[in-house]
Amino acid sequence: MAYEEPITDYDHIVENCTCAFCGCNCDDLEFLVKDNHIVGVRHACRLGASKVMEDMDQRLMVPMIRGEDGELEEVDWDTALNKAAELIAGAVRPVFYGWSETSIETMKEGIALGEEVGAVLDNQATICHGPSLQAVQNAGYPVLTLGEAKNRADMIVYTGSNAMNSHPRHMARYSTFPRGYFRQRGRFDRTVVTMDPKYSDTAKMSDIWVGFEQNGDYEFYNAIRAVLKGKELKQDVISGIPKEDVYELVEAMKNTQFGVVFFGLGLTHTLSKQRNIDIAINMVQDLNKFTKWVLMPMRGHFNVNGFNIFMSYEMGFPFGVDFARGYPRYMMGETNTIDLLTRKECDVFMVIAADPGAHFPSGANKHLAEIPVIQIDIHWGPSTEIADVVLPGSFVGVEVGGTSYRMDGVPIFMKKAIDKPETCRDDEWIVRELKERVAKIKQAQVASK
């Protein structure tokens, strides 16, 4: 990267903003504002800065409806909202997917709308840390806050996670580099271990890289558990790792004072899915017979944990909540977006603050091409190409305030820094408006009967 001149041409600075990118929710950002636009961001990582200094070329500015010829046409807000409300009210099995890049306040309206029409409410956890949440229900959740990791941890394990690429400030702010109360020398007082088949950027800067083979995670953690229980390993090589290395690693893990396992999608996306995390949690439990160990999923979007926590508080289930029978139900593999789409069950799909076009497998997305799709988002993305009604929302944490939950479950209020574009609306306002319009249509249906 070439040297870039510091930005000096700005009107004012907004301090202590919260980053609206990943689950780290770094809350020390400074936005440089000029003419109601953010021209620079201080302290953010590359991903956070790129999100805050968005590409205005492709910002969704106006509500649109797909016409007969297949082209999106600009319409006024009333027409777009009525069309969306009509689709939702007429649906038999609507799915409302997304919510992870918007505020808790919007989700509150979303639950009311979902209950009204008997929808399935699901969030991005279903395609990322859903298996982790199941494993937590199976095997427990040895929790910590990120502050504890910073102040106490002397061994950090990243497993199935490339933090340098997906949570770039995680190591710098919470785990590896910062000086903590009990770790006065920062990086020098900590050992970093990366367990990943890929020699990722995180592995490159770790002290130890355990490059077990693809789909070898389950076997490898079981081997660690066996050694922890004092068993002798019978094979010479476990998942591509020599057994001497396993003994050495276990010895190192036993001799720490406070160890943290951060795990990512490397564990949830392989074939053994939630069983991988079950066994990782059991490994942490076994390690606790010797010393203090804890575990945390590396959550992706800034509020993906918020939806899970909020849903659990309100409805008792973390995600994939089905209101079809009038009361909340939750059944793994039954009421989840991907399964509903691959079984071609869903008949109206609303996506809010998410991008199924970019992140769902094509096998699931093909059903979206057959049904009406309503999109509430801030950017033109792959989902816009398959959407029928597009409602431009606003950017939580920059253009509107809102509450979000960090990956360790700490709620943070994200403040507003600039005004939103005039033609856009708050996500919260859009969902509330949809709710009211749907309720009106439903009442009219009852009255006519």
Next chain:
Amino acid sequence: MTYVDKPAVPRVVKFDEPTATKRDKLDVMLNTGSDIYQGACKKRGSTLKDEYRKVSGVAYMDPKDMAKLGVNNWDSVLVTSDWGEVVVSAVHSRDAPHEGTIFIPKGPWANVVVSADTYCCCDPTYKGIMCTVERSDKEVLLMADLMRSVYKKYVDDDDDEGIEKLESLGEMPVYKKL
């Protein structure tokens, strides 16, 4: 500033490398996942642009595998799995050596070939997918064209040739203004 400025990776294997036996088709394992360049471009909202194709429509391959196939950086390759086939650019992996595996950053291109099977566990299998890689003459499609040709939402379903001949949707949003 651009988001496609990647650390330069030298061409470490020449095509006449004695250990590289030239093949037309390679059996490889596909992994997908996030990548900082793909992430920055996606989160910025520039998904229609060429820069997104350059960071997301790529397969990071081991240089030895590329030598076996006889492809250079930014040559098109066809990746085929049980779930579909997609044309992406082959690029030297920064994490090599990892012969026999390729990495496509998550995005519309990777999604065409990953498995939608959740095995009743809500989560599709995005990693460890068996697929084949071969050389291709076709160009890597821009995001909007890719979505149109894969999902065929608003074009004639049966006529694959017809979709290929349609004019590209380009790098800017296409919609009718009031």
